[in-house]
Amino acid sequence: MNDDKTTRTTVRNITDLARLAGVSAGTVSRALAGKSLVNAKTRERIEALAREHGFRPNQMASGLRRQKTSVVGVIIPLGHDVRQQISDSFFMTLLGHLADELTHEGYDLMLRRVVPDNDPDWLDRFIGSGMIDGVIVIGQSDQFDRIEDVADGYNPMVVWGNHTEGQRHCVVGTDNRLGGRLAAERLIAAGARRLAFLGDTTAIEFAARFAGAQDAARRLGIGPIMALPTHLSPERASAEIAAHLAAHAGAIDGIFAATDTLAALCLTELRGHGFAVPEAVKLVGFDDLPIARQTVPPLTTVRQDIAAGARALVDLLLRRLAGETTESLVLPPELVVRKTA
Amino acid sequence: MNDDKTTRTTVRNITDLARLAGVSAGTVSRALAGKSLVNAKTRERIEALAREHGFRPNQMASGLRRQKTSVVGVIIPLGHDVRQQISDSFFMTLLGHLADELTHEGYDLMLRRVVPDNDPDWLDRFIGSGMIDGVIVIGQSDQFDRIEDVADGYNPMVVWGNHTEGQRHCVVGTDNRLGGRLAAERLIAAGARRLAFLGDTTAIEFAARFAGAQDAARRLGIGPIMALPTHLSPERASAEIAAHLAAHAGAIDGIFAATDTLAALCLTELRGHGFAVPEAVKLVGFDDLPIARQTVPPLTTVRQDIAAGARALVDLLLRRLAGETTESLVLPPELVVRKTA
């Protein structure tokens, strides 16, 4: 009387279910995994019972035994600017797309944000945890070398970031240097002659954008571009931009912002300081985030295809999980001309 | 000669390391877990070896044995508006804060976005996977009832969303109704009389904001507020807002947008249609996202304290993991007056 079948019997594991179904644990496992080796009727009976009791095989145990977790790690190193987290909607958007793509491929996503300065071991620790089948690193930050080290001994890793000649880790990213060139060319074509770059060049992606802009300036016979170091978090950035503007008032007539977020803030500050955009100062951003459409005037910017980037990251990672070794992928940036330059 | 100790010996598990250290697996386990039962010298030797070989205990195995994974699930149901994902920077910001808080407490974060319509079992499936110790649900979407059902049998769950009298699941969220009231009161105080609400009232949070606004209108003797259903994704929203404006041209002089994102889009459309803000039409948003500061003119809005929300979610979840049963927490919204109303 204590095991009336209609009573809620707690089914904690495959063995409980096996007992209920009157078969062995192995059979239940095979039935639930959808293998062909099990009789159709038996399978149905087991599936019905599983449904009825809301039973799902424990993924930890399964992962342990199969040596495969079906979880992909996504890690964001916050190296050069710890507070970027809140501001950078670019990374967050990329993350959203990654979640969609991975889900679609049957993987779960384990997210970790780390401050490499506090924890030099950040990447190995994640990989060595045994919880993930592979890892996607979002942004190289200032950790290029460490990522290179890891890449030598660990195959299923793909990185979003900048591509450098001869690097050993597989990276997906926009051609930042070309993007920087496009931005500067546009500023110059719009009439700007005294250019400045707004952003923190410690981050390798930003450095590349800056370098590209300088290439263009040099080639077109324009003087060197002034670097105006600026953090990404809105709280700090606003003040820093204001300071830059105060210091270099009339000496600038074209600004290339490392990010649309920075560009938008810069636009606000420019207005506050009484500079007309684009008449007095031209401005170009980077990313083409939704905000670029909504500023006044709307922002001329360099577009990165975030969705395509996410697709590529996942695709390459899956190939690597399957044993291939894949090449890096550099995506072309695209100049979007709106009203600020 | 094939096991020269200085040669890279692959240490795959605790047993390998035990062999190297000349002790048993159990001792290694205790040493690495920092238990007091192991001799100081032995521990040091083991730790040194572990470091040298970059060994870390497998979390899957550990989780299986201890019945505790140190992973918290974060799940985003995309019920009422599947494409909200890309746009809603509110959720993404919340997610960022959650990641920080959880990391700080020694938990990892497993992220999953689901479309409940395609998978009615979304929540049980996540919980039953055995991969997570507890779950944080971001947004109730249109899944209130299902969440209630689950809450009855599963304790370690906390939800971000709207609080309803007598509900059974533990929720953290802003007092949306009060927020809506504040917004409407501000619009009316600024002189608006014919109000509209911009947003999709299928989402329970938005419905509460709408209801709060209606309370205020009624109490102040203003006519009913017109509901203008609008999706959250920028692509669809822009067109929908334009259509609303075209249809109800002069019949509106005050708009309460369910979200700052919508408010910003609305501002752009209003400008496009030649309406002066705040002179012809007053506008109030919700959230106080960074963008609210940057629109032209800057947006009057109702602030939600996202960081505090994330802290509360994690705090309550940890308490529930420890066995407590916790009450819901309703956070007070705050009106931030800028220039649009």
Added chain:
DNA sequence: GACTCATTTGCAAACGATTGCAAGATTCCG
């Protein structure tokens, strides 16, 4: 030296699912 008591250790049984192997049950064919 015999005794107790506290430290350290090893042993082996879990945790829950998967899977190679072999045995049992069926079917098929002559």
Added chain:
DNA sequence: CGGAATCTTGCAATCGTTTGCAAATGAGTC
């Protein structure tokens, strides 16, 4: 009806770590 071929199923080992229990060691006391 015998025997081979094909399906199904059960058994038991395995994934890597943790932990209760008991044994071994060492220290301290009279």
